[in-house]
Amino acid sequence: MKKVAAPAKGQSTAASPSSAQPPPGAPAASPLVAPDDAPPLDQGFPIVGIGASAGGLEALELFLGAVPPACGLAFIVVQHLDPTYQGNMAALLQRVTAMPVAQITDRLKVAPGHVYVIPPNRDLSILHGVLHLLEPVAPRGLRLPIDFFLRALAEDQHEHGLGVILSGMGSDGSLGLRAIKERGGAVFVQDPASARFDSMPRSAIAAGLADVIAPAEELAGRILAYLKHLSPLVLPSDLTLADPNQSGLEKVVVLLRTRAGHDFSAYKKSTLYRRIERRMGLHQLDRIADYVHYLRENPQELDLLFKELLIGVTSFFRDPAVWEQLKTTVIPGLLAAHPDGATLRLWSAGCSTGEEAYSLAIILHEALEQVQLPVRFAFQVFATDLDRDAIDKARVGSYPANISADCSAERLERFFVQDDHGYRVKKDIREMLIFATQNLVMDPPFTRLDLLVCRNLLIYIDASLQKKLIPLFHYSLNPGGILVLGNSETIGQHQDLFTPLPGKTRIYQRRAVARGNTVEFPSVFAPAPAAVRPPTAPVPLSALSLQSLIEPLLLRHYGPAAVLTTEQGDLVYISGKTGRYLEPAVGKVDLNLFAMARDGLKTALSEVFHKAVRQQAGISVKAVKVTGTDGDRLVDLTQGNRIR
Numbered sequence: 001m002k003k004v005a006a007p008a009k010g011q012s013t014a015a016s017p018s019s020a021q022p023p024p025g026a027p028a029a030s031p032l033v034a035p036d037d038a039p040p041l042d043q044g045f046p047i048v049g050i051g052a053s054a055g056g057l058e059a060l061e062l063f064l065g066a067v068p069p070a071c072g073l074a075f076i077v078v079q080h081l082d083p084t085y086q087g088n089m090a091a092l093l094q095r096v097t098a099m100p101v102a103q104i105t106d107r108l109k110v111a112p113g114h115v116y117v118i119p120p121n122r123d124l125s126i127l128h129g130v131l132h133l134l135e136p137v138a139p140r141g142l143r144l145p146i147d148f149f150l151r152a153l154a155e156d157q158h159e160h161g162l163g164v165i166l167s168g169m170g171s172d173g174s175l176g177l178r179a180i181k182e183r184g185g186a187v188f189v190q191d192p193a194s195a196r197f198d199s200m201p202r203s204a205i206a207a208g209l210a211d212v213i214a215p216a217e218e219l220a221g222r223i224l225a226y227l228k229h230l231s232p233l234v235l236p237s238d239l240t241l242a243d244p245n246q247s248g249l250e251k252v253v254v255l256l257r258t259r260a261g262h263d264f265s266a267y268k269k270s271t272l273y274r275r276i277e278r279r280m281g282l283h284q285l286d287r288i289a290d291y292v293h294y295l296r297e298n299p300q301e302l303d304l305l306f307k308e309l310l311i312g313v314t315s316f317f318r319d320p321a322v323w324e325q326l327k328t329t330v331i332p333g334l335l336a337a338h339p340d341g342a343t344l345r346l347w348s349a350g351c352s353t354g355e356e357a358y359s360l361a362i363i364l365h366e367a368l369e370q371v372q373l374p375v376r377f378a379f380q381v382f383a384t385d386l387d388r389d390a391i392d393k394a395r396v397g398s399y400p401a402n403i404s405a406d407c408s409a410e411r412l413e414r415f416f417v418q419d420d421h422g423y424r425v426k427k428d429i430r431e432m433l434i435f436a437t438q439n440l441v442m443d444p445p446f447t448r449l450d451l452l453v454c455r456n457l458l459i460y461i462d463a464s465l466q467k468k469l470i471p472l473f474h475y476s477l478n479p480g481g482i483l484v485l486g487n488s489e490t491i492g493q494h495q496d497l498f499t500p501l502p503g504k505t506r507i508y509q510r511r512a513v514a515r516g517n518t519v520e521f522p523s524v525f526a527p528a529p530a531a532v533r534p535p536t537a538p539v540p541l542s543a544l545s546l547q548s549l550i551e552p553l554l555l556r557h558y559g560p561a562a563v564l565t566t567e568q569g570d571l572v573y574i575s576g577k578t579g580r581y582l583e584p585a586v587g588k589v590d591l592n593l594f595a596m597a598r599d600g601l602k603t604a605l606s607e608v609f610h611k612a613v614r615q616q617a618g619i620s621v622k623a624v625k626v627t628g629t630d631g632d633r634l635v636d637l638t639q640g641n642r643i644r
Helices: 055-066 089-094 145-159 172-181 199-208 216-228 244-260 269-283 290-298 299-310 320-336 355-371 390-396 400-406 409-415 463-476 546-557 604-617
Strands: 047-052 075-080 101-103 116-117 125-127 130-134 162-165 187-190 212-214 342-349 375-386 415-420 424-427 433-436 447-453 477-483 497-501 507-510 562-565 571-575 619-628 631-640
Touching: 047 055, 047 145, 047 172, 047 562, 055 075, 055 089, 055 216, 075 125, 075 497, 089 101, 089 116, 101 145, 101 172, 125 216, 145 162, 145 172, 145 463, 162 172, 162 199, 162 216, 172 187, 172 199, 172 400, 187 199, 187 216, 199 477, 212 216, 216 269, 244 269, 269 290, 269 299, 290 299, 320 447, 320 477, 342 355, 342 463, 355 375, 355 433, 375 390, 400 409, 400 424, 409 415, 409 546, 424 507, 447 463, 463 477, 604 619, 604 631
Parallel strands: 047 075, 047 162, 075 116, 101 116, 162 187, 187 212, 342 375, 342 447, 375 433, 447 477
Antiparallel strands: 125 130, 415 424, 477 507, 497 507, 562 571, 619 631
16 A cells, blocks of 8 residues: 655645646646746745636646646636536646646635636635635626636735736736735736737736736746746845945935936835835846846836836725715715805825726715705815826726726716726716826825825835825815825824724814924925034024015015915015905914915915925916905916025
């Protein structure tokens, strides 16, 4: 009797219709790397999620036939199957690989060197490396099992999760691939020219998610080469100023700033390192110094890295509990605060390709219908992002058919028009939004807001910048305004600025605070500190003659109506007749420039003022329409240099 070795503790065996060796006559696997070249595994092992549909069997056979048995990876195959399918996909795939192939059973633990195949009429998820089968809830024809699994794989395995899309019809998989990329994994897509049905590969490529595009038989080799060069960089906490990785990282940030005009030095170092590490693995580079050299020789790689750093998971109505609370409680409360009607201003900051912004517009529409107030309301919804390409896509409002996984059939019917490419947001919803490119760190914020949504953006920036942005959000909101953050984000130590609303949804209401709280308008291009000079005794401002200081400057440059303010906008000195432009606010006396600005002047004044403060330079805006007691007039607005 032969002795069979028991599996090691912590491992599990996988049921297989055949032994680990291919049956006689089966084509031998052609290893692309020797077993000794298997990728190093630091924690766990890579799990490859493979999505396929029509024409997928042929592509799967080509793919798996090129995988060496000792690769150290696990493969999860999610193939579109008819619910009544009686065949044995696992047995068919076993013919082309020496790795054990098994149809998945519930609560099966994933092991490296195995292939697992989804059974018919089931959705598949993964938790802590264990596969779970679920009854489908979507109607037949609307199921998206590839997206469902790839999203779960990204959440469970993070950078150890890889996504592969092979031949198939439709767009299933694109949403899941975005989650894979956001969590630090890599995406490999079959070349559409080699696929029997190219819709799924083309959808993934059109979404800008493919790291590697190649024929099915070459993808396995590209995955192994990527993993072989994916040597983890030193963690930021272990770096010193003399560390070559730290120096290399700084050089990458400098090159990005020169190429794209944006500074990522305030980006979380751990995320920045993971994204750079991914790009190095794709180019099979082992040292960050080599990657810096590659960037200088290939400027287009800087564009790809820039896009990589901006990738974040976005979807319609992500975290449904948040949107339900906005619809049923928060927005009705904002409407009730204006019994005579009003125009509410809302801002979706970091809106990516627009799913969140359109979700907000739809919720506004539904909430207004729900309360049925007799007065008229209008909405201005500003939606901004750093990525110009993402904003261009958002303006079009066209999305693949697989958004049905996140939008109910009722909402798809009411707020979208179905076309050959999927769904497009209806015109009346699109016209509620104003899309614009904006750098949240450098550009002036929108002000006088009733609601500000900034979800899953703070998690990418370091704590020092987060501390600056929360007061900025407070400044942007009206009294009682609402701030909505992501589920993993908080206001930190700024409990004096915001009060959390009931629940666990990270929704906060602006608190009234005494004026004088400093709002720091951050600038990533702040000038280098000036050379240290011997200290001189400061002259108290109160000891100066403000009149003799300011009047000559005003007469030369600004004309009869002008004010001198602090950096917070509090009035220090007034010259000329300013009543056409400023008026005291109702209530407690508040001699602040923004509180006193007349209608039409506030927005332009705020933007010019804060931009001038950051840039320390004079700025002018022509022909601003201002409503005064004697009617409307056009004025030129000029912000002068600082007086020190």
